[in-house]
Amino acid sequence: MSTKEAADHLALIPLKGRGRGLPPLVHPEIAPFWNSVAAGRLSLQRCKACGTLRFPLAPRCHTCLSASYDWEVIDPRGSVNVAVLNPSAPEGMPRIGLEPPWQDVTPYITGAVDMDCGIRLPGRIICDCNQARIPGTRVRGVILETTDGTPVYGFAHTCVVEVDAPA
Numbered sequence: 407m408s409t410k411e412a413a414d415h416l417a418l419i420p421l422k423g424r425g426r427g428l429p430p431l432v433h434p435e436i437a438p439f440w441n442s443v444a445a446g447r448l449s450l451q452r453c454k455a456c457g458t459l460r461f462p463l464a465p466r467c468h469t470c471l472s473a474s475y476d477w478e479v480i481d482p483r484g485s486v487n488v489a490v491l492n493p494s495a496p497e498g499m500p501r502i503g504l505e506p507p508w509q510d511v512t513p514y515i516t517g518a519v520d521m522d523c524g525i526r527l528p529g530r531i532i533c534d535c536n537q538a539r540i541p542g543t544r545v546r547g548v549i550l551e552t553t554d555g556t557p558v559y560g561f562a563h564t565c566v567v568e569v570d571a572p573a
Contacts, residue, residue, distance in 0.1 A: 418446050418482055418559060419567045420549045424532050426511065429556035436463045438477050443559050448482050448547050450525060451475040461525045480523045482547030483570060484561070489517035489531055489539045519545055519561050530560035538563040545569060 432440050442449035452459050455472035459480070466473050494512045515531040515538060531538045531545060538545055538561075545561040546569040552558055563569065 416447060416479055416481060418443065418448060418547045418549045419562070420446075420557075421532060421560075421562060421566070422551065424550060424566075426551045426553055427530065427558065429552040429554050430558055435465055439463055440556075442477065442479065443549065444557050446549065447479045448527075448559060449477045449479050450523075452478045459523060459525055461527060480521060480525070482521075484519040484521040484527070484545060484547075486531065486538055486541055486543045486545055486561075487518040487520045487526060488541060489515050491515055491539060515539060527559075531563070532560060532566050533563035535563065535565040537565065 430440060439449060450459055450461055451463055452475060453467040453470060453472050454474040454476060456467060456470040458467055458469040459478065460468060460475075467475065492512055492514050515533060516529070517531050518526050518528050519531070520526050530550060532548065532550075533539070533545075537543050543563060545563055546567055548560050548562045548567060549557045550560040
């Protein structure tokens with residue numbers, strides 16, 4: 407694999423017009439994570455002391471408590487661990503959790519993805535065929551739009567984007 411192919415392999419794929427959600431609330435300590443998403447990559451913290459790749463993001467390693475870490479770009483591919491279909495709120499029911507813009511993008515799938523690097527990440531899952539609701543289904547990291555244009559990450563099934571790049 408060439409250097410360019412390797413770089414493309416790690417890139418998040420932008421999806422335009424697919425279920426715009428709310429922007430994240432970004433704490434300064436995790437701003438590098440969201441900056442990497444804006445740059446088209448997923449980056450996580452790797453502890454300099456013990457080598458643990460970690461999520462959730464934190465100021466200290468959850469394994470050895472070291473405060474020393476680097477940000478590392480990870481492979482954006484993984485497998486669905488769990489997926490939940492969030493349908494429209496039934497008529498007459500409170501819309502708690504389905505405030506705008508969510509009521510406009512339902513139904514949508516959210517879940518947890520076991521990344522190829524060994525970390526489990528939460529996120530929206532874009533799928534047009536419902537296959538991604540089955541645990542073990544392969545997905546790939548994508549960039550989704552938000553109501554204010556801030557990019558966020560999510561995942562997409564092969565019915566939407568190419569999931570596994572050719573070897």
